[in-house]
Amino acid sequence: LFTNVLEAKPRARKAVGHLLDAALNEDILSTEAFLSGFKMIVEAAPDYAIDILLIWQYIGEIIGAFIGAPTSNMSLLKPILECVPDDKSKQLFQFIMQYATEFSEALEDLATFRTSSFDQQAIIVRELFTNVLEAKPRARKAVGHLLDAALNEDILSTEAFLSGFKMIVEAAPDYAVDIPLIWQYIGEIIGAFIGAPTSNMSLLKPILECVPEDKSKQLFQFIMRYATEFSSRSRIQNFWQSSGFTLNDLIKSDLIDSSFSNEYDWLFDTPEVESPAPQSKESNSPRADPQLVKLFKSVNDQSTTVTDPEIITYIREHMDPNEKFYIRNIVLSYLEACLINRDPHKKIQEDIAKKRMTILNAIIEHKPEAEIQAVYAIQNFVNKLEHPPKMARLLFDIFYDEECVSEDAFFEWLKHPDQSETEGHAVVEMSTKDFFTWLQQAETEVEEGEEEEGN
Template structure:
């Protein structure tokens, strides 16, 4: 059953019961025999021309090929992985909240970025941005800072498009004026979330301000958010630099204020009048002559300890008195770190302790000038070591500094390890005692690193 004709055995007259049926005549029998002989002769002729075995073999091979093709066709669907079902917006919200909660708990940027990258195929990353904004809007400043930094890294690495970034913020911006009734500082909170992306390689000030203003112009709030963003930038750089960024953006204040509002008066009220001037509002316009290490330290000590100058005033002084190369020099970095450390040490009779609030207050200054550069951070640690040695190495004081500088992400693990292993002859004064005092810190640091790798 089911075989081709050529697969059947050759019939003979005696072997075919149906060749002669009841009622058949002798003539019918002869006719049948004659037809059978003709068929046999034709088959023999074909075999002689093509080779009888080849006919059978080719037929069999054809059958096999058909079978293989049929099996292959059946296997294709089973071997290809089925497409993942697209996530609904509600499911995307749940996944986004889970990633964000985990990130804010452990601050692991690398893991969070990897999780976001896995979600990107869904085409709903604006939902992730929206959930990030909503989840942190009424939480602590450090939480908003971390969320803003994550968004900045995602944009810079192109894992998050600018379109998704803007779309994610748009819903909150559209409701922000109404939300301000319950959250009076909402404009500051939004500025804290968005300012990190203005870093080089992120989003330009012009593009960000134009996009963010679209839902705010109808309610007259674009200028308020813009002023908060500029004030935050002033805590990271000098007024002169912020003014230059504004002018580079080629924007006009009148385009962001309600019709009829006086631009000059608005800037005075918001303490942004420096934006209108090309010059710095520095209180000390000294010439940028080369200052000695001692002079530099005395100036910074006066600003930080005596005058208790805020970050913006310090940025302005540095901008007015030092050029770019001086700002990156070991002399300046050590003087700055020494002044900050001195301000943070509390002397209590014969004991010393660290006022961590002072370090936390000065984190923006340290971050700006150390610039996440391991070599600059190493200079800061050398300055700290020298300060502790001058005080005869009070017990636990260096350890307290190390803990605080690590927790505030001022000094990286690489810089700590580099300081630990440094054999620089110029930095060996008191190094042995200093190392012993922070043995527990480095033990903890290595254990935490190993645990992180295991996880």
């Protein structure tokens, strides 16, 4: 994990720090194994330093993210530094402290506002929510975890948390005018809160009691969706069963139909290890979603006005992010919507392609693996159409220009092709040769410009 990101972008090192934190908390890694693996990195550091001059800074970046992760790993700082040569320990300690993540900094900042005033604590909760309602998903997740930590550190009381949450709920109808997905975003924050390392499931009932009856079911669904996404289904199942709740405890009985009950049967199941069921050929292959294709196409339909948030909501509610081809299926649906198929000519309708790109950006969120899957979706799509002239190049240009797929992702697709995805790869590679030549030239010009500025 360390070696794979030493020369990557900072966000990759931060992600590895958080991943290591999660792995220790889920007992995927033992503390002893973590320290042993870290010691291997330290011992190899002098060799790495030949090519990676900032090796200790990058190690500090990873450990900083690990130390500052949602659960406290500060107790491991001493054995971590004991693995490091004396002449490097001070330097590494400084880097670790420097790169402690925004989470720990935010908690520290929140602690400076520590107040015994119930009303002021409630206002802090309200402001934490409002500040991220229109931010990126990771910000809402961070606030959910921050609220969990603040309650555990006694910076906020449970009563003040619920009071602040009630303020948000009461203001929700006004927010909804400009933020149509207000309940989804609230559910995202509470989902992260419920799925945080410490169990807050017992607060789910008083949380939902703050919510109007006509919104409680919808909010519950969003909360459970994001709780499992940010944590895991097994952990949420354990939290739920420990709470002793039934669905009737949280949702009015007349709102609970058989479909809703079936959706949450897993909460009551006995946890067990299941062997994976054989998948159908269809589920093993990427495919466009017919309804999503229609929604994407609606940009040019004068009789209907389907907004981007509505399409994103459809994706969230009808497509499983845990499915292998989740990203690819969405991108394929988008590409199908952009296609003008008038045999023998097949073209991309660029107005749809550009107008709906905001949706792909919102789903992909600059995640490297998701970006790579988007490129493979283009490969699958163009290959299925038997490689119409210039189509792959046009799509590469659009995805790059609209900042949906990064330069790094395109080069990853080019240089390290997935051996299970070779069909059509070589042809697309040839047809986009000019695109990659242009990217390399642009990169060279930037590097030369930086060198000139440095001189």
